[in-house]
Amino acid sequence: MTKIITLEGTFNTRDMGGIMNEEGKYVRYNRMIRSDALNKITNHDVEYLEELGLKTIVDFRGKQEIEKAPDIKIAGVKEIHLSPNAEVANLASGNIVDDKVKIDTLIKEASTKEGRARLQARTDEMSEQMRELVNSPYANKQYTAFINLLTNEDNLPLLHHCKGGKDRTGFGAMITLFILDVSLDKVKEDYMLTKKCMCERNEKRMAEYRQYTDNPFVLDYLSGLMQTKEIYFDAAIDEMIKLAGTIPNYLEKYLDVTPEKKAKIKQLFLED
Incomplete structure (x- = not known):
C-alpha cells in the first residue's frame, strides 16, 4: 500500500x-x-x-517556477531539472505572489460573453495538458531522460516533483508504474490519490483566490485546474493509445523504453 509521507513543508508527498x-x-x-x-x-x-538516503531529486518545474521558489538544498543529493514545458500545469500551480496578475487577466477574459464562453470551455483544459505531456516531442525527451535515471541504482532513492505534485509528477509516476507492469486500474488509483492529498491545500488556495474575485467563471476555471480528475488521467491514456496502439508500444516508441531498460527498472524497483 502506498505510504503517505507527512512532511511539515509539503502536502502531497x-x-x-x-x-x-x-x-x-x-x-x-x-x-x-x-x-x-x-x-x-x-x-x-x-x-x-x-x-532515507535520498540520492536524486528530479524537478519538473520550469525555470521561472524554480527561480521564484527554489528547493531547499539537501546535502549530498543531486538535483536534475527536466521541465516538460507544461504551461497549463505551471498556471495551475501558481503562487500567491502571482495570483493578482493571473486573476486580473482572467477577470478581463470573463468581462465579455465570448470570454466567459472560452473560460467555461477551458474548465477541463488540463486534459489537453496531459495529452501534450504524452505527445510533445520535447516532453518525450524530458521523460525519457527521467526513465534513464531509473535504470541506475546510484540514482536511487529518487524523489520527483513539480509544484503541486499532480500533473507533471503524476505523469512521471504513471509511466514508471506502467514500466513495472502495474495494471491500468492501480496506476489510476495512484493518480487519484493526489485528490485526497491535495484536498486541504486546494481549499486554502480557493480561499486565497476569493480574496481577489467572486467571479464564478474565473473561480470555476481556477478550481478546474487544481482538481485531480479521472478525465485528466483518461486523456493521457487515450493519447497514448492514439499514438501507438498500446501503452507498452507508446513507452517503447516515444520514451525509448527498450526491453533492456524495462528489465533493469523492474529488477531495481520490484521485490523478489
Missing part, C-alpha cells in the same frame, strides 16, 4: 512502494518518492529525507 503489479510483485519502498515542491521544507523534513 508519498512513497510509491507497496503497489502490486500484474505478476503479483510489489514495488519496493524507498525507491521512488513523488511530491510537491520542496521550497518550504523544514530542517526536520531535510533530516527525514537525509535519513
